[in-house]
Amino acid sequence: MGGFMVDLAGKHIPEGVLFDAISETPKDIPDAIQLLTPCTMGNGRLKVINLGRYALSLFDMHEGNGIRVFLDLQKLHAWPEIKTWLFQLKAKIDQDKLLEEIQRAGPDILGIQPIQVCAEHIGKPERRRIATCILCGEAYPAQDGGICRGCQGEGPYL
Amino acid sequence: MGGFMVDLAGKHIPEGVLFDAISETPKDIPDAIQLLTPCTMGNGRLKVINLGRYALSLFDMHEGNGIRVFLDLQKLHAWPEIKTWLFQLKAKIDQDKLLEEIQRAGPDILGIQPIQVCAEHIGKPERRRIATCILCGEAYPAQDGGICRGCQGEGPYL
Ligand SMILES: [Zn+2]
Ligand SMILES: [Zn+2]
Structure with a gap:
């Protein structure tokens, strides 16, 4: 289909x-x-x-x-x-x-x-500032907040 | 990578x-x-x-x-x-x-x-009831509401 x-x-x-x-x-x-x-x-x-x-x-x-x-x-x-x-x-x-x-x-x-x-x-997403999450230590889009969305509880893990 | x-x-x-x-x-x-x-x-x-x-x-x-x-x-x-x-x-x-x-x-x-x-x-999403949207006339998950999410304004179109 x-x-x-x-x-x-x-x-x-x-x-x-x-x-x-x-x-x-x-x-x-x-x-x-x-x-x-x-x-x-x-x-x-x-x-x-x-x-x-x-x-x-x-x-x-x-x-x-x-x-x-x-x-x-x-x-x-x-x-x-x-x-x-x-x-x-x-x-x-x-x-x-x-x-x-x-x-x-x-x-x-x-x-x-x-x-x-x-x-x-339309078009490419613009270049965003990337920060290091102080909780998980991984890179994430800074605009998501002080910690990454995974650490904010949006992750699929227990 | x-x-x-x-x-x-x-x-x-x-x-x-x-x-x-x-x-x-x-x-x-x-x-x-x-x-x-x-x-x-x-x-x-x-x-x-x-x-x-x-x-x-x-x-x-x-x-x-x-x-x-x-x-x-x-x-x-x-x-x-x-x-x-x-x-x-x-x-x-x-x-x-x-x-x-x-x-x-x-x-x-x-x-x-x-x-x-x-x-x-975990596992397959369960079978959901599908309805016909009274605005666009297309099939959509009934749980999204009385009209589909496209017609609710979540679509990417003008
Ligand atoms: Zn994090
Ligand atoms: Zn619709």
Whole structure:
């Protein structure tokens, strides 16, 4: 699914335009973007902004104008397995059936709209001052406060 | 760098243990984890919890016990390019020099500590109810509210 979505978005980016990417979910779509485009989390050209929607955008890295591709629920009626998967209607999805439907449906279930990314998300993040955390002793962005966010209790560890 | 970190953490996971991964930064490390382990964002086995620290954890997917690997600032004194890069001391990094230092330093600049991941981050996220947003018409996690978080103004678009 992610592959079809990246493909469709890519077709609407004019040749030669350098684009960045946003995925609105951490599921599947970031993998597809990283496989099929030069945008990765590592190089800063792919951002995951988790809005819980199965959608992505590709946009001009300087201007922020681009294309958003999403699953169009209006078009899902003919595709029961995809609908069951998207709405998590069953605990156990039949992966073979699902993949077969995704292959047959292809871009037919996708919607597309022009978008303008806001300034905050265009271009490289600026260089930030890095400090040493007095608690854990590791480097962290100074703007996070007197200690790092890990030591502020945001970490996933006991 | 990410590669050395994943490698070192992997050496401390007993053979046969199924592990999940957390990266504490979106930079570089998620790419390395996805290349070198079976954990990806897409399959839910890699989470990026951005704490602004250059660190990762691999841990038993059922028990949550595992290993955290971080950059040990105490060991960076001998490696000026790596220090300059980590603390973003220069706008323009000499990539060749940096990569050469990273290759020479290898795991020597890493620290390692045992961790226990808290219950919330162990195992698969449970199946959540998915609703249709009455504003954008797309599917979203019902727990986010009456409309999706994109429509609540959290989206990156104008
Ligand atoms: Zn800290
Ligand atoms: Zn919405």
